[in-house]
């Protein structure tokens with residue numbers, strides 16, 4: 001368990017989303033003031049949707065936001081299970097971030113080709129300003145799953161045999177996800193309790209391999225956090 005994590009334990013998933021949204025917006029103002037742009041990596045899955053809907057209602061300097069994805073499922077771009085479709089409907093189509101600054105993972109091309117293309121995008125983007133991540137019930141994050149081996153030097157991985165459908169995915173690597181000024185984990189729901197306990201007890205899970213220089217912020221609701 002990373003010693004300098006900041007655990008923000010809140011009563012409900014709505015409070016998790018509100019608090020995380022505030023930090024994401026504050027980080028944007030800071031990054032744009034400091035270096036003129038905000039490089040944000042979006043998380044997949046369902047947990048972040050509440051955060052994205054709140055961001056869509058915010059007033060921000062969208063012209064300087066640059067959007068990346070931590071992972072993507074190898075499905076057609078209009079498939080309801082695509083992380084990019086969820087983020088677009090909940091957030092991106094509602095704010096004025098220039099299309100040219102939204103870097104969708106071309107996962108419809110298949111794992112190998114998409115990972116090769118996205119490797120270049122990530123190489124040009126790092127360090128990120130903010131990375132958002134979820135966590136699965138087995139302690140996976142992005143599409144980094146327990147027991148999967150990846151080449152250390154890759155910035156983006158082709159993923160096969162994912163235990164969480166679909167089987168083929170693309171994921172930014174732990175090394176690249178850790179190359180960020182700030183990082184937020186969004187974890188809600190009783191089904192995450194076991195994985196949280198295992199993570200806190202020091203089990204070698206994919207979430208435990210995400211180790212930025214600065215402390216990570218973990219926004220978690222009461223249902224997911226049972227000490």
Ligand code: 6PG
Pocket residue numbers: 043044045046047048071072073083133134135136137140141142143164
């Ligand atoms: C994905 C996600 C994955 C997700 C966790 C949590 O593509 O499935 O990137 O890592 O964040 O599985 O998913 P939920 O938020 O739906 O619980």
